Amino acid sequence: MASRAGSTGIDASLYRREGQWCTALVDVSLGTTAAQEAVDALPGVVGKLLASQQASEADIAALAEALVPAQGHASPVARFVAVNNGEVVLDELIDGLKVEAADVDCGPFPNLVALARARGGQFPYLVAEASKDGGEVRLYHSSVQGVGESRGVTGDPEEAHHARKVPGRYDEPKNRSNTEEIWRRNADELAKQIDELARENYVRLIVLAGDIKARELVASKLGSAHKPITSILEQHTRTGGADQAAFAAAVQGQVDEVLGRDVEELSKRVANRTGNDRPDLALGFDEVVAALQQAQADTVLVGQYQDDETLMALDADPWLCGEDSEEHSESVIGSWPAPEVLLRATALTDATIRYVPEGVLPEGVGIAALLRWPNAAEPAT
Template sequence: MTSTNATSELHGILGERLEGGGTWAWAYADVSGNVEDPRRQAALKLRGVEEALRAQGASDEVVDVIAGEFEQEPGVPSPVTRYVLVHDGAVVLSEVLPGHLHGVESVGVGAVPDLVPLVAHRPVDLPFLVVHAGKEGGAFRAYRLGHAPVALDEQQVQGRNDTLHYAKAGTGWKQPHWQQHTEEIWKQNSSETAAAVDEAVRTMRPGLVVVAGDVTARELLVKALSSESHALTSVFPGDPRSDASSKQAFVEHVETALARVVATRRHDLEDLLRTHVGRGDNLAVTGLGSVVAALQQAQGAVVALDAVAIGDRTLLALAGAPWVATAPEQAAGTPVIGPVPAVCALVRAAVLTDAELQLVNAASLPGGVAAAALLRWPVGPAVPA
């Protein structure tokens, strides 16, 4: 089972580095510019990051590298955060993350990096389409949840634009003819846009399609979409290109629609965990100890954890499989890197065993535990937490 959120992407980028040793340094902070005196606030933020890194033993070279990334303009509208990850002095990740902070800022140095912010911003691998409908055709652009927009032109669908408007009021015999002709052009243009959107849905497999634009064109476009595309569609009742207030309302609409998709997937996971636990079919485990045991055997398909509920607990990070342990005797002869925050150890083990990871509230998990997992195959006897 291949993971469908940030863990799969991180495995591809960090796999070999996470397996080995070395020293990590990271910084996750708000870099929004929509504040009073943004230059001064940015300078204060950068100074705070630098001081926190030095306090934890980062070298001047590492501090300078991370500071250099934070000094770059994010290039996307506020609110926005930045995450920079350095391994043995080299930048391995420098990510602009649209939206507010997810949790608290994180700045640190250690043997295992804090990857939780990336998982929080990218809880699922969720491509989505934003479609603008017009009577003369349409346009759409692809995005990915938790990723800054790629600097690519939107896909344009240019339809016919002759006689797009009704003829002027009159009582002549031509009036109904031209009105019908104009409406047919609108329908044709909308059908062409819908066909392009349907093709994008088939190739990209997005989790959401948001349609906005002219009211008549929106209605015609939605009617022309395939059943697959229609099931993914959320309609914004306005045109974000008309004025600033409409644009802001559209942004909020998209954010709400994305949050609904993410929440639905999280609730489905929580329901599945409760179902397997209730059945006692050994296809789910609960409790930190049992989740660690599952990850040690690469048995976890989906791991759900509450970082707040786990708190300050630590686990042992290992320099090879089984990657994580609760005590030295569980290391099975693998060198121990050392004790690290339990959340960081769990995320690292999930990445290295290609398990999907979901951040949840402990209250939604069976028994209110801090961690649980769906398994790739049934588990044996329970492991005490």
């Protein structure tokens, strides 16, 4: 499966694949008889819509097979599926998104806007729970339900607690030293697992909980690059009576803090560049299109959806142009709604796209871009 849309946008390799694409965004919520009946009917409904857009039989069959209900997910939940040449390339559940009617699209490149909006700004993070006889570390993504990867460290409980079984022996310096050495060894192994997962997945947050002594040991052994992004929760979660709901809420609070800081930072970056002299900020639709054409846009910020605009998609650099442009006519592959073409150009120029809340962009501005290099100064008159 191709990589998900994240804070850096959609995987550009998706747009480089040849052949026809078919995408579908559908509601797969359960919970009522009517909802179950609606999900059961999806393959037929979507199949007819695909056929009306001249989708191939292979694409219709592959996409219809992927339209299964979201067992274990709270309503509402949507499923986004993208098929290329009869192969399911993306199959994602989007929690919290209510889809009123199936949204189906076929064309020479995938329409990934719905997925990008749902996933934009997501980041990977780790949750580690430590105990004296081992621990576990799990990889998550901030807007994806479920564990991405899990690793555990299991020490020998008998070895670790042997001295406690002999009355009066644990207090002896030798036995106490041996037991503490076992705890340190387990903590060292768990810290190595955390560092490895964090490094491989570019995580932005590590949440550490568990036995107080064990989590202190683990925290002290983490690599210097990961200590600043580690948050310690004062919860011993590896016990039978642990409140898992409270723990999950505390972890989500840490995730929300990171997301909030992201939006605040973007808002500050825009505010610092807004004014008469803003050589490294593009404001408005036309300026953003021009910046993308030059691969100058570093981060595209979308406050309003730009649904009322259309753009021409090109099969080579600069990847897009305006409807009235007479340039690049040999590269034009067609005209589409601006959100689709903008997202494609953003990915193909290795830029970031973020769908931001109200207040980040100046009043009356629906789209902007932070630039990789400043615009040339206007010549003096």
